Amino acid sequence: MSQPSASVRFAPLTSTSLMLAVLAMGAVVLASNVLVQYPLNDWLTWGAFSYPVAFLVSNLINRRFGPQAARRVAWAGFALAVVLSIWIASPRIAAASCLAFITAQLLDITVFDRLRAGNWWRAPMVATTCSATVDTAIFWSIAFTGSALPWISWAFGDLAVKLAIGVCLLVPFRALLWKMAPARI
Template sequence: MSLHTAYPRPDKSALLLAVSAMGVVVLASNILVQFAINDWLTWGAITYPFAFLVSELVNRRFGPAQAKRVAWVGFAVAVLASALLAPPRIAAASGLAFACSQMLDISVFDKLRHSHWWRAPLIATVLAACLDTAVFWSIGFAGEDLPWVTWALGDLGVKLALGVCLLLPFRLLMGRANAAPQS
């Protein structure tokens, strides 16, 4: 959409819900990434793809400016909480990976928003998940005596699989949001 496209103005409760969801997802992911399921996967890989779902729903309904607002506020809340609950290196890696991948996700989604309903969230999520994985794991774990490369590969595989699985909730929630009364 062009810069002059009018999006519905979100009410404060919609933005608060989106920011809260984003903060919970990122905080949970920062904590859960510290716990391995096996040599290929940590628990954080299962929760993090929901951050893309949140930003894409906000982007679809209210536009990229509101999606960026939610991402930045959710980022601030999550990084502050992560700084208290996760090791500093994990918090820093998460913050940088989150900011980069969310801005990429929002930008790609916005550019593809007029194509088939599934194309924007799928392509945006795939690209953002790849960037997030590369940035997070290389900063958060490089040099550590842990199987972080295999965790990164497992993490990416789960993010991509969940990105596909989250297309159905995206479609269902997108339709519901579009049917919501506007202020």
């Protein structure tokens, strides 16, 4: 396994970068919490299309500013998500979303940091795959268990779309990589 970030020097997280990342996280969670309430069909909701962007934001912050900064963004994004979710979504969706979000984000940050020294695509792909799977399991089992809705098929459909979008988001990740790469010691 690759060495975590101990041998990498990261850029300092500026207040502007922190604010933009937290606002991006909050917007993604808010949009996803609204969109998950609208099924596209019997196996997919609209929320699957927006949520993977949260992993892109986390991975870019982790790459440039390091895991400690990424955790700061995740926790601040979590706080914003709690407030927005309680305001805009049902209490059950808000609780499921917030628990799934922080668990998945912290897992994403840890896995990404462990794999950062490998091929450019490996850390974001593996981190997103693990995190999207955990996020899906937590969110869907809390938000819709016991309902008459086809939540199990929605969960599998959403996971498939999240993973496909995760692969597609490697393109902007790679495009931004030259700006986001930390300095080697």
